[in-house]
């Protein structure tokens with residue numbers, strides 16, 4: 001097969017970090033090429049260099065045998081490189097159509113040719129087999145739809161290489177299948193795809209070939225057929241890693257949190273009990289109302305009906321701060337807007353959550369606090385040159401680790417984790433599971449929202465399934481099967497059947 005893209009001796013350094021060190025490999029045309037590596041391995045940095053969002057210190061990029069010199073985002077697009085970045089880049093307050101043609105000037109006209117644009121947009125959508133109204137506001141679209149709009153924006157007649165940086169991290173299981181269809185459509189059109197993901201299943205389902213990066217170094221580029229799942233993980237992590245859900249030793253105790261017919265924020269009449277030492281899974285498709293329910297519990301959204309009992313007493317939190325004071329913390333799913341203060345250091349972010357525990361009568365035990373912060377960041381393997389690094393400068397997965405560390409530092413009796421392992425690499429995932437086990441063993445209770453079925457099944461003691469804001473079912477561990485959960489989540493099977 002013919003080589004389409006060649007990365008030649010690329011090096012990139014940030015203060016204190018060599019993100020890429022003399023990386024060389026090439027990708028064949030028409031293939032789906034997976035790019036994998038631990039959090040901070042350099043994947044996004046490489047993508048940004050190929051697409052002109054960042055400059056390499058040295059090295060060159062070749063497309064179809066021609067060197068791409070001083071790449072800018074515009075010139076990359078011109079040459080046929082499309083990118084879906086790890087973080088979305090659409091403007092929520094503009095319509096789909098306006099986003100699709102942002103920065104495009106229609107020749108020989110004063111204003112934009114809206115009619116022609118709308119026609120083009122519908123054409124693009126039809127090619128990808130999707131239906132989205134180009135005149136609606138992007139903010140009204142689901143995350144999955146937004147992503148599809150980004151793909152549409154990046155595909156044009158001459159797209160040769162389409163790069164996707166963790167496109168499924170924010171999608172639910174049903175939407176992933178839809179995205180895969182689109183990816184296969186692109187492949188059938190001869191587009192080469194570079195696909196970054198931490199989900200091994202997806203890589204085996206999609207990819208023809210794979211490149212593994214470790215710590216800024218190129219480790220291997222091979223056809224998928226030559227590597228097993230275990231091989232890939234070993235190459236990524238640099239040692240063998242057992243991939244399983246760790247056992248825990250917990251005696252589940254008395255009820256700590258009870259929801260009785262709770263409504264609000266789009267959810268209706270939700271009732272369940274969380275016990276001491278329990279991990280209760282909250283399953284559902286996107287839009288099922290899981291995050292919405294978590295917000296109602298901690299007072300980040302209004303409860304319109306029902307009762308919440310904490311330790312047997314009714315509670316009515318007006319703010320998440322009040323919930324934390326009473327012993328319930330929500331670890332939000334969106335690290336960019338709710339989870340971490342991006343322009344503050346790692347130390348500061350984790351530290352503020354632990355502050356309460358390490359100060360007495362307004363006197364702070366600084367060294368105990370720093371020690372605790374350092375311990376957490378080591379356990380979670382946060383990759384950074386120093387604890388004084390701004391969270392903004394960390395890789396996506398490492399930002400997520402800071403969010404989890406903050407929650408662990410708060411040490412509340414009940415923790416609600418919303419997608420805790422989103423964007424986190426296989427090794428660090430194991431570490432988070434172990435930490436979750438440890439905290440429930442110490443008597444803490446956890447509600448875990450996750451879109452990764454394997455993880456929900458592997459970690460939960462019981463599971464509540466939501467469907468369109470309604471409680472579709474409650475499953476005991478012995479009843480967990482993918483099929484049953486999916487049926488409940490998609491409304492095929494009703495309650496109590």
Ligand SMILES: Nc1ncnc2c1ncn2[C@@H]1O[C@H](COP(=O)(O)OP(=O)(O)OP(=O)(O)O)[C@@H](O)[C@H]1O
Nearest residue numbers: 014019039040041042043044045393394395396397
């Ligand atoms: N703007 C920046 N300033 C300082 N360091 C940076 C910056 N951008 C990236 N880095 C560092 O470069 C390294 C590689 O980061 P990169 O984002 O490429 O990782 P990644 O492989 O995409 O990881 P993830 O799986 O977590 O998304 C990391 O150590 C990161 O902290």
Ligand SMILES: [Mg+2]
Nearest residue numbers: 044086395396
């Ligand atoms: Mg990344």
